[in-house]
Amino acid sequence: MKFAIQINEGPFTHQAADTAYQFTKAALENGHEIFRVFFYHDGVNNGTMYGVPPIDDRNVQAMWSELAEKHDLDLVVCVAAAQRRGIMDEDESNRHGKGAANIAPKFRISGLGQLIEAGIQADRLMVFGD
Amino acid sequence: MSDTKKFVYINRKAPYGTVYALESLEVVLIGAAFEQEVQLVFVDDGVYQLTKGQNTDGIGMKNFSKTYSALGDYDVNQIYVDEQSLKDRGLTMDDLQELTYEDEDDDWAEKSSMKLINREQLAELIDEADVLLNF
Numbered sequence: 438m439k440f441a442i443q444i445n446e447g448p449f450t451h452q453a454a455d456t457a458y459q460f461t462k463a464a465l466e467n468g469h470e471i472f473r474v475f476f477y478h479d480g481v482n483n484g485t486m487y488g489v490p491p492i493d494d495r496n497v498q499a500m501w502s503e504l505a506e507k508h509d510l511d512l513v514v515c516v517a518a519a520q521r522r523g524i525m526d527e528d529e530s531n532r533h534g535k536g537a538a539n540i541a542p543k544f545r546i547s548g549l550g551q552l553i554e555a556g557i558q559a560d561r562l563m564v565f566g567d
Numbered sequence: 568m569s570d571t572k573k574f575v576y577i578n579r580k581a582p583y584g585t586v587y588a589l590e591s592l593e594v595v596l597i598g599a600a601f602e603q604e605v606q607l608v609f610v611d612d613g614v615y616q617l618t619k620g621q622n623t624d625g626i627g628m629k630n631f632s633k634t635y636s637a638l639g640d641y642d643v644n645q646i647y648v649d650e651q652s653l654k655d656r657g658l659t660m661d662d663l664q665e666l667t668y669e670d671e672d673d674d675w676a677e678k679s680s681m682k683l684i685n686r687e688q689l690a691e692l693i694d695e696a697d698v699l700l701n702f
Contacts, residue, residue, distance in 0.1 A: 478590065517593070553598040556698035557572055564701060567587075 440464055441555035442474040446566030447482035448497035449490070453566030454483050458500055460563065465508050473511045473555040474501075476544075480566060481524045484514040486541035498541050505543035512544045513551045573604045575696035578613035583628050588616045591702035592634055599641035607638075608684075608692065610649040613702075614656065617648070617663040632664070639668030644680040649689055 442461055446453040461471055476483055488498050505512050514524055523539070526546050530538040540546065556562045576595055582588040595607065609617055616635070623630040638646070646666055653659060660683060669675040684692070693699065 478586065518590075549594050549597045550600070552594065553574075553601050553603070556574065556700075557570070557601065557603065562698050562700075564699075 438464075439470045439472050439558070439560045441472045441559035441562045443552065443555075443562060443564045444474065444476050444480035444483060444566060445478045445564065447479040448488065450479075451566055454480065454497050455495070457563075457565035458497060458504070460565070461510075462504060465504075471508070471510055472559045473513055473551065474505075475552045475555055476512070476514045477518055477552065478515075478566070479518075479522070481514045481519045481522055484512070484519070484524050484541050484544040485539045487539050502542045502544070510543070514540065514544055514546050515552070516546050516548050519546055571603055572697035573606065573695060574598060574698045574700065575606045575608060575692060577693075577699065577701045578607065578609045578616055579611045580702065581612040582616045582621065582632065583623065583626060587702040588613070589629075589631055591700070592631065594700065595638070595643060596634075596641060599643055604645075605643050606645040606647065606692065606696075607643065608647045608649065608689065610652050610689065612652075612656075614648060614652045614658060614663070617666070618658070619662060619664055635664060635666060638666060639680055642668070644668035644678075645682075646680045647682050647684045647689070647692065650683045650685055653683075 442457055444454055444457045448454045461474065465471060483498055483501060485498065490496050501512060504510060525535060525538050526540045527538045529546060576591055578588060578591050580587045598605065621630055621632040666680040667677050668680050670678050
């Protein structure tokens with residue numbers, strides 16, 4: 438089956454991002470396809486590379502980057518939600534005069550149309566978080 | 568785009584206090600460009616999103632309630648309001664904005680986009696959705 442994943446919560450307050458990750462990993466291991474992972478609302482906070490959780494805690498962001506590297510996942514961060522919360526790639530950072538980018542490896546920034554397209558193209562859109 | 572799907576947006580939260588109502592409207596308006604079938608449902612505190620005479624002066628938030636009246640121009644004209652949710656809050660349809668669209672198959676006559684539904688109809692609506700987006 439072809440899944441699209443939507444994540445609405447950040448990496449630590451709620452378990453939603455972890456559950457989404459576990460679901461995505463399990464789906465891939467069972468031969469399913471992940472069309473896209475879309476990070477929305479506070480979910481965009483999963484896309485910063487500046488998170489440094491304690492050594493005995495999981496690093497949800499790094500887990501996503503690794504999984505994306507391994508399976509060539511399309512990790513998309515909603516641009517409007519990201520701008521509000523200070524998640525930026527090189528272009529965005531330059532455009533807004535911020536001096537540094539913080540988007541994590543394998544993540545990219547794009548618009549809500551990517552979510553609608555994922556809903557159209559996938560057999561199931563799975564939504565994690567409020 | 569290869570096929571048309573039915574997108575159902577469930578709006579459950581009050582217009583202010585959380586960002587969800589505003590974001591839902593954003594997705595609906597952007598999604599309209601994809602020419603899919605779109606239905607909006609307002610349930611629980613979500614019915615407050617459509618109330619008339621909203622004034623946000625005291626809370627420093629943008630009053631986006633006028634945007635709903637543009638939905639008809641985006642061909643978003645299937646708008647469902649849960650009757651029980653209105654009742655529970657002492658509201659009637661008269662407390663809500665009248666959202667309309669112009670029917671191109673009927674000489675552009677102006678028609679209401681809004682329909683009151685009960686819980687059974689709501690369940691059916693959800694059952695028939697291809698893509699459910701909850702806000």
